[in-house]
Amino acid sequence: MAQAGDSTPSPSPQIYFSMKNSPASPLRPTADKQRPPEQRLPHWLTVLNREVIACPRCPRLVAYREQVAREKRRAYRDHDYWGKPVPGFGDPAARVLVMGLAPGAHGSNRTGRPFTGDASGKFMFPVLYETGFANQPNATDRNDGLRLKDLYITAAVRCAPPANKPTPAELANCAPFLDREIEGLGKVKVVVALGKIGFDAYLNYLKRRALPPNEQRSVSKRYPFKHGASYRLPDGKVLLASYHPSNQNTQTGKLTREMFVAIFKEAARLADE
Numbered sequence: 001m002a003q004a005g006d007s008t009p010s011p012s013p014q015i016y017f018s019m020k021n022s023p024a025s026p027l028r029p030t031a032d033k034q035r036p037p038e039q040r041l042p043h044w045l046t047v048l049n050r051e052v053i054a055c056p057r058c059p060r061l062v063a064y065r066e067q068v069a070r071e072k073r074r075a076y077r078d079h080d081y082w083g084k085p086v087p088g089f090g091d092p093a094a095r096v097l098v099m100g101l102a103p104g105a106h107g108s109n110r111t112g113r114p115f116t117g118d119a120s121g122k123f124m125f126p127v128l129y130e131t132g133f134a135n136q137p138n139a140t141d142r143n144d145g146l147r148l149k150d151l152y153i154t155a156a157v158r159c160a161p162p163a164n165k166p167t168p169a170e171l172a173n174c175a176p177f178l179d180r181e182i183e184g185l186g187k188v189k190v191v192v193a194l195g196k197i198g199f200d201a202y203l204n205y206l207k208r209r210a211l212p213p214n215e216q217r218s219v220s221k222r223y224p225f226k227h228g229a230s231y232r233l234p235d236g237k238v239l240l241a242s243y244h245p246s247n248q249n250t251q252t253g254k255l256t257r258e259m260f261v262a263i264f265k266e267a268a269r270l271a272d273e
């Protein structure tokens with residue numbers, strides 16, 4: 001199974017990478033060629049990921065992601081941070097799309113893969129494993145052997161934002177990548193939105209791509225965000241809302257493991273409909 005994000009171009013020159021504790025595999029230009037054919041990315045996704053990784057469109061986020069990568073958290077001081085936009089990851093033939101918010105400053109901004117190496121991923125990947133979407137419950141770095149099946153992970157913005165809060169302009173800047181990704185992932189039937197920002201990002205995609213102007217204004221009222229709510233949308237997909245598996249939600253019990261398992265079981269059921 002091809003995994004998006006497994007093959008990416010050379011790093012931008014502004015961050016130096018070494019082999020030690022490095023998110024190394026995406027930096028090997030030969031990596032994708034060495035994979036068996038069934039594990040290679042489709043050309044459109046390779047091109048898209050290359051553009052994402054080189055993107056300088058949001059000055060505030062570029063400065064922040066690189067500053068975090070330089071200064072590092074004490075626990076990761078021996079790690080070479082990714083420090084660039086984080087491309088999507090998963091099965092390009094997926095029927096389930098997970099829409100996240102943005103890379104975590106010391107999670108995927110460090111490892112280069114969505115939800116990898118942070119608390120949200122620690123909560124989510126065991127659930128994906130239990131529900132059959134992942135081959136293993138842990139996600140520590142890009143060489144950990146993780147494969148997703150029938151599921152692809154993307155985000156509303158691809159650079160770590162300060163305080164996890166992208167601005168409306170940054171969300172708009174990143175939207176063209178999202179549009180191309182969603183359109184390329186032609187088998188998606190169910191979108192699992194993690195949190196309100198991810199939920200709104202999909203509704204905004206819908207407005208841009210699938211709704212006439214006279215229907216665009218009422219979208220938020222027609223599809224209110226509520227954990228567990230699912231909506232059949234005019235583009236034929238089902239939007240399934242979940243609280244984000246952030247520390248804030250999981251440690252307070254707002255989102256429990258059982259609730260999250262139920263979301264992905266429902267996503268699997270809807271994909272089979």
Ligand code: SF4
Binds near residue numbers: 055058170174175
């Ligand atoms: S958030 Fe998106 S548009 Fe902005 S710099 Fe990162 S990849 Fe580019």
